Amino acid sequence: MAKVFLYNTIRFCVLVALQVFLFKNMGYYNLATPFPYILFVLLLPVGIPNFVLYCLAFLTGITVDAFYDTLGVNAAACAALAWGRILFIRITLQSDQHENYMTPLLGTVPFRWYFLYVSLTTLFHHSVLFMLETFTFHHFHYTITRIFLSCIFTVVIILLFSLLFYRKKQR
Amino acid sequence: MKNLWLILNKYNAFFFFVIFFGYAVYLVVQNNSFQRASAVNSSNExxxxxxxxINAWQSYLNLREVNTQLAEENAGLRERLQLLAAPDSIVGGAVTDSMGNIRYRYVVAKVTNNSIHQKNNYITLDKGRKHGVKKGMGVITSNGIVGIVLNVSEHFATVQSLLHSETRVSAALEDSGAFGSLMWGDNYDAQLGILKDIPNHVKVREGERVFTSGFSLFPQGIPVGNVIQTGIAGGDSFLDIRVKLSTQFHNLKQVYIVVDILTDEKEMLESQSENDG
Known part of the structure; x- marks a missing residue:
């Protein structure tokens, strides 16, 4: 339990720092901007109470927002992300697995599940994020392009991270 | 009650989502000027x-009134034209100003939306970027000042009315020429404003006229109103003067947007002196 707490704290600090100091400056012509900090929210233990999950997601979003000078945009997207995560886990995992403190990390879960989990929730997060950022339906196809390209970018980075810390079957 | 609780508990993920998401969106709209401007804004297309x-219909109802106003203004302008055209011995020797005299252009606009009952009032005009209107321009009417252009879209512009808690306009008194900033102040009367920062030693007479000073966006000498009460807040080194505004905000129909041709030059010069000092 304490270990889970410690790991998540470290993960939070590292991911947010990477996001605001490194990934903020990365991008492909304003079309694709990665937001891999959402990995923190994705990797919170499966059995976490919903309210705690929302609070942590909101906190993460607000922290990133503070650095991006876009108060609320990332927080809203993270709230959406938390909801998407809850829905996805409820649909795909058996109920007994809900209760434990397993971290849904590659190695403890099958790759296919992990890939689907990451890409769907990322898509959800990015849709909300970019819609809120542009806040208009003008140039809609441009927004859509940004969402998809950024989504691919983020998913690739998240998968790279996961492979970097891959440990075989620690169950 | 129990059932309600059960439903809330069963779908708690969704309700938490609504709460958190709603709060975040509230933050977005509150704190980011772009989203605020485009979310609740009547310059939105x-x-x-x-x-x-709606206004196209309403304008028929007011034709008579507008006509009278225009006729009055025409008369006033004709009078001034006479003065200019009159053969005068002084005019003979006049030197043409190298600046070309014309510093301000006026864009005529119709008011399509107006409010006077809020704490912060806004006005929507039917002229926009297409007609050369830009953010920060002054808006006047035939007998007073109206406000400052706040947002511009392709065909519309919103104006931060003088009846707004944050509008400040530089205005001067007729007799002494002392200038201060005119604001709506803390009242809720659309006809009253407050002229602040006039030094205590200036003699102010009731009924004295107040004009724009020419230091802000507005040309010099546009009537603002009349002094009706002086020295409201005593014991300070500045007088607070209550001014009856000459603009009739409640039946505003046609306004002029002031396009200052030399605004860029002026701002550049002023920012230069700020940098030096």
Missing amino acids: FIGSAYAR
């Missing part, structure tokens, strides 16, 4: 065109 359509 949809609302603007709706107002324009």
Whole structure:
């Protein structure tokens, strides 16, 4: 339990720092901007109470927002992300697995599940994020392009991270 | 009650989502100027065109009034034209100003939406970026000042009315020429404003006229109103003067947007002196 707490704290600090100091400056012509900090929210233990999950997601979003000078945009997207995560886990995992403190990390879960989990929730997060950022339906196809390209970018980075810390079957 | 609780508990993920997401969106709209401008704003194309359509009907009802106003203004202008055209011995020797005299251009605009009852009032006009209107321009009417352009879209512009808690306009008194900033102040009367920062030693007479000073966006000498009460807040080194505004905000129909041709030059010069000092 304490270990889970410690790991998540470290993960939070590292991911947010990477996001605001490194990934903020990365991008492909304003079309694709990665937001891999959402990995923190994705990797919170499966059995976490919903309210705690929302609070942590909101906190993460607000922290990133503070650095991006876009108060609320990332927080809203993270709230959406938390909801998407809850829905996805409820649909795909058996109920007994809900209760434990397993971290849904590659190695403890099958790759296919992990890939689907990451890409769907990322898509959800990015849709909300970019819609809120542009806040208009003008140039809609441009927004859509940004969402998809950024989504691919983020998913690739998240998968790279996961492979970097891959440990075989620690169950 | 129990059932309600059960439902809330069963779908708690969704309700938490609504709460957190709602709060975040509230933060977005509150704190990011772009989203605030485009979320609740009548220069937004949809609302603007709706107002324009309604206004097209309403304008028929006011034709008589508008006509009288225009006729009055015409008369006034004709009078001034006479003065200019009159053969005068002084005029003979006049030197043409190298600046070309014309510093301000006026864009005529119709008011499509107006409010006077809020704490912060806004006005929507039917002229926009297409007609050369830019953010920060002054708006006047035939007998007073109206406000400052706040947002501009392609065909519409919103104006931060003088009846807004944050509008400040530089205005001067007729007799002494002392200038201060005119604001709506803490009242809720659309006809009253407050002239602040006039030093205590200046003699102010009731009924004295107040004009724009020419230091802000407005040309010099546009009537603002009359002094009706002086020295409201005593014991300070500045007088607070209550001014009856000459602009009739409640039946504003046609206004002029002041386009200052030399605004860039002026701002550049002023920012230069700021940098030096």
